[in-house]
Amino acid sequence: MMNLFFPINKKIAFFLVILSISFQNTIAQEVKSGFWNQVRYGGNIGLSFGDGFFSGTIAPSAIFEFDRNFALGLGLNATFNNRKNTYKSTILGASFIGLYNVIRDLQLSAEFEQLNVNRKYDTSINLPNENFWAPALYLGAGYRSGNVTFGIRYDVIYDKSRSVYSDPWSPFFRVYF
Template sequence: MKKIFTLLFLITFSTIVGQEKQSDFWENVRFGGGIGLGFGNNNTTIAVSPTAVYDFNEQFSLGVSLGYIYNKRGDYKSNVFSGSLLSLYRPYTNIEFSGEFEQLFVNQKFAIATDNYNYPALYLGAAYRTRNVSFGLRYDVLYNENKSIYTSAVSPIIRIFF
């Protein structure tokens, strides 16, 4: 009987303490990402990359992102899946530095030949931030022109978080 009362006491105590100390985790999470559409001269590109970041404070955030890019141009077709870890540092209200490690998984088809491979990318970037939107540039320090799906190591940053 003593064990039952002890167990009930512990359950009640943990429930009361848990209710008094509610987590504000979700209040510090922002969601956003990117959407891209491109159509033209026998070319179609569709991209989507939802992102979630956790704001530790006004200056520092960490997050994760998933991505998908579909591209078709004539006999060429590709599907690219990716996952990334993102860090954001804001030393001033309107200046944002970023570091992002991304692993890309590429599936390409040229007429009858297919090529499947994966490669890493490590982006370092700087952006101007106004409210929920950041505009800037990032540079892939691991850029490999033989594997990258991009034509340059430099790419634009357009981030929107809510």
């Protein structure tokens, strides 16, 4: 008896199912590899130490390149500071960055960074512990050569009393692979 709803030979049906699965996997791989081919990874690792002072930072980031000129990305930031007999601080945060290459060698950037600062002072200093959010909005320009960009950026919403940085101007060095 022939099925009226599926009047196709079983061998042909099996072949079509296998072909469909193969085609879907190929499309999924193209979409996945196409997306990941446009993602670049980078970040920052920093160490600073001196007479009774230590600071360590790890700040991974990733960008998605829409084309040769424009990219958007996200970053994370974790910093630990310790000044012997003075304070310890933990800084955790995230950032959102936009990059635009005006010409091949000139890159403009805009980056919003939001950091949570937790400072604990030594009891002998008699200062209250602090926990606050420190936003920053950087506008920058840099020279780009291949995967490397270096330049300067300025925090347009800089607040000396709440910033973790001593100045609104800061140099940067970016590498994305």
